[in-house]
Amino acid sequence: MDFFELNAFLNLSQTLHFAHTAEKVNLSPSALSRLISRLEDETGTTLLERNNREVKLTPQGSEFAHFAKKCLDEQEDVLNSFKSQGSEVAGSLHVYASVTACYSIMPPFLKELSEKYPQIHLEIETGDPAGAINAVKEGRAELAVAAIPETGLSGFDTLPIRHTPLVFAASVGGKYENVSGSPQDIVSSVPLILPKTGLARERFDTWIASRNVKPVIAAETEGNEAIMALVQLGIGIGLIPHIVLTNGPYDKGFTCLSAGNALGYYEVGFIQKKEITGSESLKRIRKAVNEILDKMR
The missing domain is CATH 3.40.190.10 (Periplasmic binding protein-like II)
Known part of the structure:
Protein backbone atom coordinates (compact mmCIF):
# COMPACT_ATOMS: atom_id res chain seq x y z
CA MET A 1 0.00 0.00 0.00
CA ASP A 2 1.11 3.59 -0.55
CA PHE A 3 0.11 7.07 0.59
CA PHE A 4 -2.29 7.55 -2.32
CA GLU A 5 -4.19 4.39 -1.37
CA LEU A 6 -4.25 5.38 2.30
CA ASN A 7 -5.59 8.82 1.39
CA ALA A 8 -8.28 7.31 -0.85
CA PHE A 9 -9.38 4.94 1.90
CA LEU A 10 -9.41 7.70 4.53
CA ASN A 11 -11.58 9.86 2.27
CA LEU A 12 -13.97 6.98 1.68
CA SER A 13 -14.14 6.25 5.42
CA GLN A 14 -15.34 9.84 5.92
CA THR A 15 -17.81 10.13 3.05
CA LEU A 16 -18.96 6.49 2.84
CA HIS A 17 -19.80 7.28 -0.77
CA PHE A 18 -17.85 5.73 -3.64
CA ALA A 19 -18.82 8.24 -6.34
CA HIS A 20 -18.03 11.31 -4.22
CA THR A 21 -14.73 9.88 -3.04
CA ALA A 22 -13.73 8.73 -6.51
CA GLU A 23 -14.25 12.24 -7.87
CA LYS A 24 -12.21 13.75 -5.03
CA VAL A 25 -9.21 11.44 -5.55
CA ASN A 26 -9.46 11.52 -9.38
CA LEU A 27 -10.43 7.89 -9.91
CA SER A 28 -13.43 6.21 -11.48
CA PRO A 29 -15.75 4.49 -8.97
CA SER A 30 -14.71 1.10 -10.40
CA ALA A 31 -11.01 1.94 -9.99
CA LEU A 32 -11.65 3.03 -6.39
CA SER A 33 -13.49 -0.24 -5.75
CA ARG A 34 -10.48 -2.19 -7.07
CA LEU A 35 -8.16 -0.12 -4.86
CA ILE A 36 -10.22 -1.01 -1.77
CA SER A 37 -10.20 -4.69 -2.80
CA ARG A 38 -6.38 -4.55 -3.02
CA LEU A 39 -6.18 -3.07 0.47
CA GLU A 40 -8.48 -5.78 1.80
CA ASP A 41 -6.33 -8.45 0.15
CA GLU A 42 -3.18 -6.91 1.62
CA THR A 43 -4.61 -6.55 5.12
CA GLY A 44 -6.34 -9.92 4.98
CA THR A 45 -9.62 -8.57 6.30
CA THR A 46 -12.87 -6.88 5.26
CA LEU A 47 -12.59 -3.12 5.68
CA LEU A 48 -15.97 -2.13 4.28
CA GLU A 49 -19.43 -3.64 4.15
CA ARG A 50 -21.01 -2.48 0.92
CA ASN A 51 -24.19 -3.17 -1.03
CA ASN A 52 -26.36 -1.24 -3.47
CA ARG A 53 -27.76 0.95 -0.69
CA GLU A 54 -24.96 1.86 1.67
CA VAL A 55 -21.30 1.62 2.64
CA LYS A 56 -20.28 0.95 6.25
CA LEU A 57 -16.93 0.57 7.95
CA THR A 58 -16.27 -2.72 9.69
CA PRO A 59 -14.51 -2.57 13.10
CA GLN A 60 -11.31 -3.47 11.23
CA GLY A 61 -12.08 -0.71 8.74
CA SER A 62 -12.37 1.86 11.54
CA GLU A 63 -9.04 0.71 12.95
CA PHE A 64 -7.44 0.91 9.51
CA ALA A 65 -8.85 4.43 9.02
CA HIS A 66 -7.09 5.52 12.24
CA PHE A 67 -3.89 3.92 10.96
CA ALA A 68 -4.23 5.69 7.59
CA LYS A 69 -4.79 9.06 9.25
CA LYS A 70 -1.76 8.60 11.51
CA CYS A 71 0.45 7.72 8.54
CA LEU A 72 -0.81 10.66 6.49
CA ASP A 73 -0.39 13.06 9.43
CA GLU A 74 3.20 11.94 9.89
CA GLN A 75 3.83 12.27 6.15
CA GLU A 76 2.48 15.82 6.25
CA ASP A 77 4.69 16.69 9.23
CA VAL A 78 7.81 15.44 7.45
CA LEU A 79 7.03 17.20 4.16
CA ASN A 80 6.14 20.44 5.91
CA SER A 81 9.36 20.33 7.91
CA PHE A 82 11.22 20.26 4.59
CA LYS A 83 9.22 23.20 3.22
CA SER A 84 9.20 25.44 6.26
CA GLN A 85 12.04 27.71 7.25
CA GLY A 86 12.80 27.71 10.94
CA SER A 87 9.60 28.10 12.93
CA ARG A 162 -22.92 38.54 9.86
CA HIS A 163 -26.45 38.96 11.24
CA THR A 164 -28.87 38.24 8.39
CA PRO A 165 -32.65 37.81 8.04
CA LEU A 166 -34.29 35.00 6.13
CA VAL A 167 -36.18 36.37 3.13
CA PHE A 168 -37.86 35.23 -0.07
CA ALA A 169 -36.17 36.00 -3.41
CA ALA A 170 -38.05 36.47 -6.68
CA SER A 171 -36.85 36.98 -10.24
CA VAL A 172 -37.11 40.54 -11.55
CA GLY A 173 -39.68 40.62 -14.35
CA GLY A 174 -41.13 37.28 -13.30
CA LYS A 175 -44.72 36.67 -12.30
CA TYR A 176 -43.85 36.55 -8.59
CA GLU A 177 -41.89 39.80 -8.48
CA ASN A 178 -44.70 41.85 -6.95
CA VAL A 179 -46.50 39.35 -4.72
CA SER A 180 -47.82 40.87 -1.53
CA GLY A 181 -49.60 39.89 1.64
CA SER A 182 -48.68 38.46 5.00
CA PRO A 183 -46.03 35.73 5.20
CA GLN A 184 -48.84 33.23 5.82
CA ASP A 185 -50.66 34.36 2.69
CA ILE A 186 -47.49 34.20 0.57
CA VAL A 187 -46.36 30.71 1.57
CA SER A 188 -49.85 29.25 1.18
CA SER A 189 -50.43 30.69 -2.30
CA VAL A 190 -47.05 31.18 -4.05
CA PRO A 191 -44.84 28.24 -5.15
CA LEU A 192 -41.80 27.98 -2.88
CA ILE A 193 -38.26 26.75 -3.51
CA LEU A 194 -36.83 25.53 -0.21
CA PRO A 195 -33.56 24.13 1.09
CA LYS A 196 -33.81 20.42 1.87
CA THR A 197 -32.00 20.70 5.19
CA GLY A 198 -30.22 23.17 7.44
CA LEU A 199 -31.13 25.93 9.86
CA ALA A 200 -33.24 27.88 7.35
CA ARG A 201 -35.39 24.81 6.66
CA GLU A 202 -35.71 24.06 10.37
CA ARG A 203 -36.90 27.62 11.01
CA PHE A 204 -39.40 27.41 8.14
CA ASP A 205 -40.82 24.04 9.24
CA THR A 206 -41.18 25.20 12.85
CA TRP A 207 -42.91 28.40 11.77
CA ILE A 208 -45.50 26.79 9.44
CA ALA A 209 -46.28 24.17 12.10
CA SER A 210 -46.91 26.90 14.67
CA ARG A 211 -49.21 28.76 12.24
CA ASN A 212 -50.93 25.65 10.87
CA VAL A 213 -50.05 26.84 7.34
CA LYS A 214 -49.92 24.49 4.38
CA PRO A 215 -47.18 25.74 2.03
CA VAL A 216 -47.09 25.35 -1.74
CA ILE A 217 -43.69 23.74 -2.35
CA ALA A 218 -42.49 23.79 -5.97
CA ALA A 219 -38.99 22.40 -5.34
CA GLU A 220 -36.50 21.40 -2.66
CA THR A 221 -32.78 21.51 -3.30
CA GLU A 222 -29.34 21.77 -1.70
CA GLY A 223 -27.46 25.04 -1.57
CA ASN A 224 -28.45 28.68 -2.02
CA GLU A 225 -26.96 28.76 -5.51
CA ALA A 226 -29.30 25.98 -6.65
CA ILE A 227 -32.25 27.80 -5.08
CA MET A 228 -31.36 31.00 -6.95
CA ALA A 229 -31.02 29.12 -10.25
CA LEU A 230 -34.56 27.79 -9.86
CA VAL A 231 -35.83 31.24 -8.85
CA GLN A 232 -34.31 32.64 -12.02
CA LEU A 233 -36.25 30.08 -14.05
CA GLY A 234 -39.43 31.56 -12.60
CA ILE A 235 -40.89 28.46 -10.97
CA GLY A 236 -41.34 30.13 -7.59
CA ILE A 237 -39.77 32.24 -4.85
CA GLY A 238 -36.80 30.98 -2.88
CA LEU A 239 -36.10 30.97 0.86
CA ILE A 240 -32.58 32.30 1.44
CA PRO A 241 -30.53 34.38 3.87
CA HIS A 242 -30.59 38.02 2.75
CA ILE A 243 -26.77 37.97 2.56
CA VAL A 244 -27.08 35.88 -0.63
CA LEU A 245 -28.77 38.80 -2.42
CA THR A 246 -26.28 41.42 -1.27
CA ASN A 247 -23.05 39.57 -2.01
CA GLY A 248 -21.77 37.86 -5.12
CA PRO A 249 -23.57 37.39 -8.43
CA TYR A 250 -27.15 37.78 -7.17
CA ASP A 251 -27.28 41.52 -6.44
CA LYS A 252 -28.93 42.13 -9.84
CA GLY A 253 -31.88 40.40 -11.47
CA PHE A 254 -33.56 39.47 -8.20
CA THR A 255 -35.78 41.23 -5.72
CA CYS A 256 -36.25 40.63 -2.00
CA LEU A 257 -39.67 39.79 -0.57
CA SER A 258 -39.54 40.31 3.17
CA ALA A 259 -40.77 37.57 5.48
CA GLY A 260 -41.16 40.12 8.26
CA ASN A 261 -40.24 38.70 11.64
CA ALA A 262 -41.83 35.36 10.84
CA LEU A 263 -38.59 33.49 10.14
CA GLY A 264 -36.27 35.70 12.13
CA TYR A 265 -32.55 36.30 11.75
CA TYR A 266 -29.53 34.12 12.18
CA GLU A 267 -25.82 34.47 12.61
Whole structure:
Protein backbone atom coordinates (compact mmCIF):
# COMPACT_ATOMS: atom_id res chain seq x y z
CA MET A 1 0.00 0.00 0.00
CA ASP A 2 1.11 3.59 -0.55
CA PHE A 3 0.11 7.07 0.59
CA PHE A 4 -2.29 7.55 -2.32
CA GLU A 5 -4.19 4.39 -1.37
CA LEU A 6 -4.25 5.38 2.30
CA ASN A 7 -5.59 8.82 1.39
CA ALA A 8 -8.28 7.31 -0.85
CA PHE A 9 -9.38 4.94 1.90
CA LEU A 10 -9.41 7.70 4.53
CA ASN A 11 -11.58 9.86 2.27
CA LEU A 12 -13.97 6.98 1.68
CA SER A 13 -14.14 6.25 5.42
CA GLN A 14 -15.34 9.84 5.92
CA THR A 15 -17.81 10.13 3.05
CA LEU A 16 -18.96 6.49 2.84
CA HIS A 17 -19.80 7.28 -0.77
CA PHE A 18 -17.85 5.73 -3.64
CA ALA A 19 -18.82 8.24 -6.34
CA HIS A 20 -18.03 11.31 -4.22
CA THR A 21 -14.73 9.88 -3.04
CA ALA A 22 -13.73 8.73 -6.51
CA GLU A 23 -14.25 12.24 -7.87
CA LYS A 24 -12.21 13.75 -5.03
CA VAL A 25 -9.21 11.44 -5.55
CA ASN A 26 -9.46 11.52 -9.38
CA LEU A 27 -10.43 7.89 -9.91
CA SER A 28 -13.43 6.21 -11.48
CA PRO A 29 -15.75 4.49 -8.97
CA SER A 30 -14.71 1.10 -10.40
CA ALA A 31 -11.01 1.94 -9.99
CA LEU A 32 -11.65 3.03 -6.39
CA SER A 33 -13.49 -0.24 -5.75
CA ARG A 34 -10.48 -2.19 -7.07
CA LEU A 35 -8.16 -0.12 -4.86
CA ILE A 36 -10.22 -1.01 -1.77
CA SER A 37 -10.20 -4.69 -2.80
CA ARG A 38 -6.38 -4.55 -3.02
CA LEU A 39 -6.18 -3.07 0.47
CA GLU A 40 -8.48 -5.78 1.80
CA ASP A 41 -6.33 -8.45 0.15
CA GLU A 42 -3.18 -6.91 1.62
CA THR A 43 -4.61 -6.55 5.12
CA GLY A 44 -6.34 -9.92 4.98
CA THR A 45 -9.62 -8.57 6.30
CA THR A 46 -12.87 -6.88 5.26
CA LEU A 47 -12.59 -3.12 5.68
CA LEU A 48 -15.97 -2.13 4.28
CA GLU A 49 -19.43 -3.64 4.15
CA ARG A 50 -21.01 -2.48 0.92
CA ASN A 51 -24.19 -3.17 -1.03
CA ASN A 52 -26.36 -1.24 -3.47
CA ARG A 53 -27.76 0.95 -0.69
CA GLU A 54 -24.96 1.86 1.67
CA VAL A 55 -21.30 1.62 2.64
CA LYS A 56 -20.28 0.95 6.25
CA LEU A 57 -16.93 0.57 7.95
CA THR A 58 -16.27 -2.72 9.69
CA PRO A 59 -14.51 -2.57 13.10
CA GLN A 60 -11.31 -3.47 11.23
CA GLY A 61 -12.08 -0.71 8.74
CA SER A 62 -12.37 1.86 11.54
CA GLU A 63 -9.04 0.71 12.95
CA PHE A 64 -7.44 0.91 9.51
CA ALA A 65 -8.85 4.43 9.02
CA HIS A 66 -7.09 5.52 12.24
CA PHE A 67 -3.89 3.92 10.96
CA ALA A 68 -4.23 5.69 7.59
CA LYS A 69 -4.79 9.06 9.25
CA LYS A 70 -1.76 8.60 11.51
CA CYS A 71 0.45 7.72 8.54
CA LEU A 72 -0.81 10.66 6.49
CA ASP A 73 -0.39 13.06 9.43
CA GLU A 74 3.20 11.94 9.89
CA GLN A 75 3.83 12.27 6.15
CA GLU A 76 2.48 15.82 6.25
CA ASP A 77 4.69 16.69 9.23
CA VAL A 78 7.81 15.44 7.45
CA LEU A 79 7.03 17.20 4.16
CA ASN A 80 6.14 20.44 5.91
CA SER A 81 9.36 20.33 7.91
CA PHE A 82 11.22 20.26 4.59
CA LYS A 83 9.22 23.20 3.22
CA SER A 84 9.20 25.44 6.26
CA GLN A 85 12.04 27.71 7.25
CA GLY A 86 12.80 27.71 10.94
CA SER A 87 9.60 28.10 12.93
CA GLU A 88 7.48 29.18 9.93
CA VAL A 89 3.96 27.72 9.94
CA ALA A 90 3.37 25.59 6.84
CA GLY A 91 0.90 22.98 5.62
CA SER A 92 -2.66 22.60 4.38
CA LEU A 93 -5.79 24.15 5.88
CA HIS A 94 -9.04 22.53 4.74
CA VAL A 95 -11.99 24.94 4.66
CA TYR A 96 -15.66 24.28 3.87
CA ALA A 97 -17.78 27.21 2.66
CA SER A 98 -20.64 28.01 0.34
CA VAL A 99 -20.04 30.13 -2.75
CA THR A 100 -21.85 33.00 -1.00
CA ALA A 101 -19.51 32.68 1.98
CA CYS A 102 -16.51 32.87 -0.34
CA TYR A 103 -17.81 36.25 -1.52
CA SER A 104 -19.00 37.64 1.80
CA ILE A 105 -17.44 36.05 4.90
CA MET A 106 -14.10 34.63 3.80
CA PRO A 107 -12.21 37.55 2.13
CA PRO A 108 -10.96 39.43 5.26
CA PHE A 109 -9.88 36.17 6.88
CA LEU A 110 -8.13 34.89 3.74
CA LYS A 111 -6.34 38.21 3.21
CA GLU A 112 -4.96 38.19 6.75
CA LEU A 113 -4.01 34.51 6.57
CA SER A 114 -2.16 34.81 3.26
CA GLU A 115 -0.27 37.90 4.37
CA LYS A 116 0.84 36.56 7.74
CA TYR A 117 1.22 32.86 6.90
CA PRO A 118 2.08 32.55 3.19
CA GLN A 119 3.22 28.92 3.62
CA ILE A 120 -0.28 27.78 4.61
CA HIS A 121 -1.89 26.14 1.59
CA LEU A 122 -5.68 26.46 1.37
CA GLU A 123 -7.92 23.64 0.21
CA ILE A 124 -11.47 24.98 -0.04
CA GLU A 125 -14.48 22.72 -0.52
CA THR A 126 -17.60 24.57 -1.63
CA GLY A 127 -21.05 23.16 -1.01
CA ASP A 128 -24.43 23.49 0.64
CA PRO A 129 -24.18 25.60 3.85
CA ALA A 130 -26.20 22.88 5.59
CA GLY A 131 -23.22 20.54 5.14
CA ALA A 132 -20.70 22.76 6.94
CA ILE A 133 -21.10 21.29 10.43
CA ASN A 134 -20.76 17.71 9.21
CA ALA A 135 -17.69 18.64 7.15
CA VAL A 136 -15.91 19.68 10.35
CA LYS A 137 -17.28 16.78 12.40
CA GLU A 138 -16.14 14.25 9.80
CA GLY A 139 -12.67 15.79 9.55
CA ARG A 140 -13.02 16.95 5.92
CA ALA A 141 -12.43 20.52 7.07
CA GLU A 142 -10.72 22.17 10.00
CA LEU A 143 -12.64 25.40 9.50
CA ALA A 144 -16.05 26.11 7.99
CA VAL A 145 -18.56 28.92 7.47
CA ALA A 146 -22.00 27.98 8.78
CA ALA A 147 -25.29 29.29 10.09
CA ILE A 148 -24.85 29.29 13.87
CA PRO A 149 -27.88 28.18 15.92
CA GLU A 150 -29.02 30.42 18.78
CA THR A 151 -28.13 27.64 21.22
CA GLY A 152 -24.59 27.41 19.84
CA LEU A 153 -22.83 24.21 18.79
CA SER A 154 -21.61 21.74 21.39
CA GLY A 155 -17.91 20.97 20.98
CA PHE A 156 -17.36 23.85 18.54
CA ASP A 157 -15.82 27.28 18.75
CA THR A 158 -18.00 29.75 16.85
CA LEU A 159 -17.35 33.28 15.62
CA PRO A 160 -20.45 35.08 14.26
CA ILE A 161 -19.60 37.52 11.44
CA ARG A 162 -22.92 38.54 9.86
CA HIS A 163 -26.45 38.96 11.24
CA THR A 164 -28.87 38.24 8.39
CA PRO A 165 -32.65 37.81 8.04
CA LEU A 166 -34.29 35.00 6.13
CA VAL A 167 -36.18 36.37 3.13
CA PHE A 168 -37.86 35.23 -0.07
CA ALA A 169 -36.17 36.00 -3.41
CA ALA A 170 -38.05 36.47 -6.68
CA SER A 171 -36.85 36.98 -10.24
CA VAL A 172 -37.11 40.54 -11.55
CA GLY A 173 -39.68 40.62 -14.35
CA GLY A 174 -41.13 37.28 -13.30
CA LYS A 175 -44.72 36.67 -12.30
CA TYR A 176 -43.85 36.55 -8.59
CA GLU A 177 -41.89 39.80 -8.48
CA ASN A 178 -44.70 41.85 -6.95
CA VAL A 179 -46.50 39.35 -4.72
CA SER A 180 -47.82 40.87 -1.53
CA GLY A 181 -49.60 39.89 1.64
CA SER A 182 -48.68 38.46 5.00
CA PRO A 183 -46.03 35.73 5.20
CA GLN A 184 -48.84 33.23 5.82
CA ASP A 185 -50.66 34.36 2.69
CA ILE A 186 -47.49 34.20 0.57
CA VAL A 187 -46.36 30.71 1.57
CA SER A 188 -49.85 29.25 1.18
CA SER A 189 -50.43 30.69 -2.30
CA VAL A 190 -47.05 31.18 -4.05
CA PRO A 191 -44.84 28.24 -5.15
CA LEU A 192 -41.80 27.98 -2.88
CA ILE A 193 -38.26 26.75 -3.51
CA LEU A 194 -36.83 25.53 -0.21
CA PRO A 195 -33.56 24.13 1.09
CA LYS A 196 -33.81 20.42 1.87
CA THR A 197 -32.00 20.70 5.19
CA GLY A 198 -30.22 23.17 7.44
CA LEU A 199 -31.13 25.93 9.86
CA ALA A 200 -33.24 27.88 7.35
CA ARG A 201 -35.39 24.81 6.66
CA GLU A 202 -35.71 24.06 10.37
CA ARG A 203 -36.90 27.62 11.01
CA PHE A 204 -39.40 27.41 8.14
CA ASP A 205 -40.82 24.04 9.24
CA THR A 206 -41.18 25.20 12.85
CA TRP A 207 -42.91 28.40 11.77
CA ILE A 208 -45.50 26.79 9.44
CA ALA A 209 -46.28 24.17 12.10
CA SER A 210 -46.91 26.90 14.67
CA ARG A 211 -49.21 28.76 12.24
CA ASN A 212 -50.93 25.65 10.87
CA VAL A 213 -50.05 26.84 7.34
CA LYS A 214 -49.92 24.49 4.38
CA PRO A 215 -47.18 25.74 2.03
CA VAL A 216 -47.09 25.35 -1.74
CA ILE A 217 -43.69 23.74 -2.35
CA ALA A 218 -42.49 23.79 -5.97
CA ALA A 219 -38.99 22.40 -5.34
CA GLU A 220 -36.50 21.40 -2.66
CA THR A 221 -32.78 21.51 -3.30
CA GLU A 222 -29.34 21.77 -1.70
CA GLY A 223 -27.46 25.04 -1.57
CA ASN A 224 -28.45 28.68 -2.02
CA GLU A 225 -26.96 28.76 -5.51
CA ALA A 226 -29.30 25.98 -6.65
CA ILE A 227 -32.25 27.80 -5.08
CA MET A 228 -31.36 31.00 -6.95
CA ALA A 229 -31.02 29.12 -10.25
CA LEU A 230 -34.56 27.79 -9.86
CA VAL A 231 -35.83 31.24 -8.85
CA GLN A 232 -34.31 32.64 -12.02
CA LEU A 233 -36.25 30.08 -14.05
CA GLY A 234 -39.43 31.56 -12.60
CA ILE A 235 -40.89 28.46 -10.97
CA GLY A 236 -41.34 30.13 -7.59
CA ILE A 237 -39.77 32.24 -4.85
CA GLY A 238 -36.80 30.98 -2.88
CA LEU A 239 -36.10 30.97 0.86
CA ILE A 240 -32.58 32.30 1.44
CA PRO A 241 -30.53 34.38 3.87
CA HIS A 242 -30.59 38.02 2.75
CA ILE A 243 -26.77 37.97 2.56
CA VAL A 244 -27.08 35.88 -0.63
CA LEU A 245 -28.77 38.80 -2.42
CA THR A 246 -26.28 41.42 -1.27
CA ASN A 247 -23.05 39.57 -2.01
CA GLY A 248 -21.77 37.86 -5.12
CA PRO A 249 -23.57 37.39 -8.43
CA TYR A 250 -27.15 37.78 -7.17
CA ASP A 251 -27.28 41.52 -6.44
CA LYS A 252 -28.93 42.13 -9.84
CA GLY A 253 -31.88 40.40 -11.47
CA PHE A 254 -33.56 39.47 -8.20
CA THR A 255 -35.78 41.23 -5.72
CA CYS A 256 -36.25 40.63 -2.00
CA LEU A 257 -39.67 39.79 -0.57
CA SER A 258 -39.54 40.31 3.17
CA ALA A 259 -40.77 37.57 5.48
CA GLY A 260 -41.16 40.12 8.26
CA ASN A 261 -40.24 38.70 11.64
CA ALA A 262 -41.83 35.36 10.84
CA LEU A 263 -38.59 33.49 10.14
CA GLY A 264 -36.27 35.70 12.13
CA TYR A 265 -32.55 36.30 11.75
CA TYR A 266 -29.53 34.12 12.18
CA GLU A 267 -25.82 34.47 12.61
CA VAL A 268 -23.40 33.36 9.91
CA GLY A 269 -19.76 32.86 10.82
CA PHE A 270 -16.80 30.56 11.35
CA ILE A 271 -16.95 27.25 13.18
CA GLN A 272 -14.19 24.84 14.20
CA LYS A 273 -13.70 22.08 16.74
CA LYS A 274 -12.66 23.31 20.18
CA GLU A 275 -10.12 20.54 20.60
CA ILE A 276 -6.92 20.97 18.61
CA THR A 277 -5.72 17.57 17.41
CA GLY A 278 -3.88 16.03 14.47
CA SER A 279 -0.33 16.33 13.21
CA GLU A 280 2.10 18.84 14.71
CA SER A 281 1.93 20.98 11.58
CA LEU A 282 -1.88 20.98 11.72
CA LYS A 283 -1.81 22.01 15.38
CA ARG A 284 0.41 24.96 14.46
CA ILE A 285 -1.97 25.89 11.64
CA ARG A 286 -4.97 25.72 13.96
CA LYS A 287 -3.23 28.02 16.43
CA ALA A 288 -2.45 30.45 13.59
CA VAL A 289 -6.12 30.37 12.54
CA ASN A 290 -7.23 31.05 16.12
CA GLU A 291 -4.88 34.02 16.28
CA ILE A 292 -6.50 35.56 13.18
CA LEU A 293 -10.06 34.76 14.30
CA ASP A 294 -9.39 36.33 17.71
CA LYS A 295 -8.53 39.59 15.94
CA MET A 296 -11.88 39.44 14.11
CA ARG A 297 -13.95 39.13 17.29
